[in-house]
Amino acid sequence: xxxxxxxxxxxxxxxxxxxxxxxxxxxxxxxxxxxxxxxxxxxxxxxxxxxxxxxxxxxxxxxxxxxxxxxxxxxxxxxxxxxxxxxxxxxxxxxxxxxxxxxxxxxxxxxxxxxxxxxxxxxxxxxxxxxxxxxxxxxxxxxxxxxxxxxxxxxxxxxxxxxxxxxxxxxxxxxxxxxxxxxxxxxxxxxxxxxxxxxxxxxxxxxxxxxxxxxxxxxxxxxxxxxxxxxxxxxxxxxxxxxxxxxxxxxxxxxxxxxxxxxxxxxxxxxxxxxxxxxxxxxxxxxxx
Numbered sequence: 001x002x003x004x005x006x007x008x009x010x011x012x013x014x015x016x017x018x019x020x021x022x023x024x025x026x027x028x029x030x031x032x033x034x035x036x037x038x039x040x041x042x043x044x045x046x047x048x049x050x051x052x053x054x055x056x057x058x059x060x061x062x063x064x065x066x067x068x069x070x071x072x073x074x075x076x077x078x079x080x081x082x083x084x085x086x087x088x089x090x091x092x093x094x095x096x097x098x099x100x101x102x103x104x105x106x107x108x109x110x111x112x113x114x115x116x117x118x119x120x121x122x123x124x125x126x127x128x129x130x131x132x133x134x135x136x137x138x139x140x141x142x143x144x145x146x147x148x149x150x151x152x153x154x155x156x157x158x159x160x161x162x163x164x165x166x167x168x169x170x171x172x173x174x175x176x177x178x179x180x181x182x183x184x185x186x187x188x189x190x191x192x193x194x195x196x197x198x199x200x201x202x203x204x205x206x207x208x209x210x211x212x213x214x215x216x217x218x219x220x221x222x223x224x225x226x227x228x229x230x231x232x233x234x235x236x237x238x239x240x241x242x243x244x245x246x247x248x249x250x251x252x253x254x255x256x257x258x259x260x261x262x263x264x265x266x267x268x269x270x271x272x273x274x275x276x277x278x279x280x281x282x283x284x285x286x287x288x289x
Contacts, residue, residue, distance in 0.1 A: 025095075025125045038128050041170055048135075048167035052160040055138050059156060062145040071148040078143050079199035086192035088133065092126050093185035099123045100182045113230050114240035116175035123178075130181045131166040138163070154260045165253055168246070175241040176250065179226045183219045190215060210269050217261045223254035 024034075096118070103112045118127055138159055144151050169177050194204070194212050227250050233240045234247075 021122055025122045041167055045167040045171040048164045052164050055160055059141055066145060066148055072146040074143060074147060075199050079196050082192045082196035082199055086189060086196055089185050089188035089192060092130060093189050095126045096123050096182045096185060100178055110233060112178060113226055114175050114233055116173045116241040118178040119173040127177055127181050131170040134163040134166045154264055161253055174246050176226050176230055183222060187215050187219050213265045220254050220258035220261060227251040
């Protein structure tokens with residue numbers, strides 16, 4: 001499946017003068033290592049299942065290994081890791097959001113959901129980077145295991161499932177990825193910035209952590225809406241460059257994320273009990289997602 005083979009009606013309409021284009025973005029398809037990684041993700045996306053399974057097994061093994069050992073502090077390492085992901089996410093948001101806004105303004109909501117021109121050019125590079133980043137983001141869980149913090153279902157389910165879904169979607173250039181990628185970059189930019197400062201013992205008002213969780217919830221609501229709109233367009237016989245299979249998987253995924261985040265939000269901030277982890281100043285990274 002050649003990377004340039006997909007029809008993309010909006011590509012000729014893209015105005016690259018809107019961006020300052022970095023060399024690594026302009027020539028990403030000519031940089032051997034990057035091109036090899038993109039080709040690998042397209043041709044071997046099924047490998048994401050093995051990575052997810054290995055991730056879950058390593059979590060279990062790590063917890064068993066740490067059971068009778070003292071916890072590691074790792075505050076500075078955690079702050080550095082969260083800060084790195086925050087910078088990556090903020091920069092990614094700055095690169096993909098202008099294109100999303102441009103397409104909505106010039107062509108409307110439907111094309112922003114159903115045309116996969118975002119698989120190419122500058123935005124194409126950052127879409128690939130977004131999907132690939134779900135693999136190194138599994139390192140989030142390493143900190144939880146080594147610090148012997150509570151590992152809730154929401155955390156590991158999200159990390160494992162989003163890895164598989166992103167790689168699955170990238171191999172067929174799903175048009176809905178334009179929205180999913182942009183939303184996730186924005187939410188992660190805010191979220192990891194917050195986590196980095198928390199790791200450095202900065203104290204924030206309770207409403208700040210509530211806003212972070214509400215941003216995550218909003219992302220899930222919009223994700224469900226995008227899937228439903230794409231499904232509606234397809235049912236009406238309109239062209240939409242995303243498969244029915246992808247829409248079904250994505251809707252289930254976003255739906256379960258919403259339920260889990262809503263349960264966490266209600267339990268943490270509305271009906272807080274002794275069994276929730278919000279009281280502990282370090283509980284935040286039990287929900288790094």
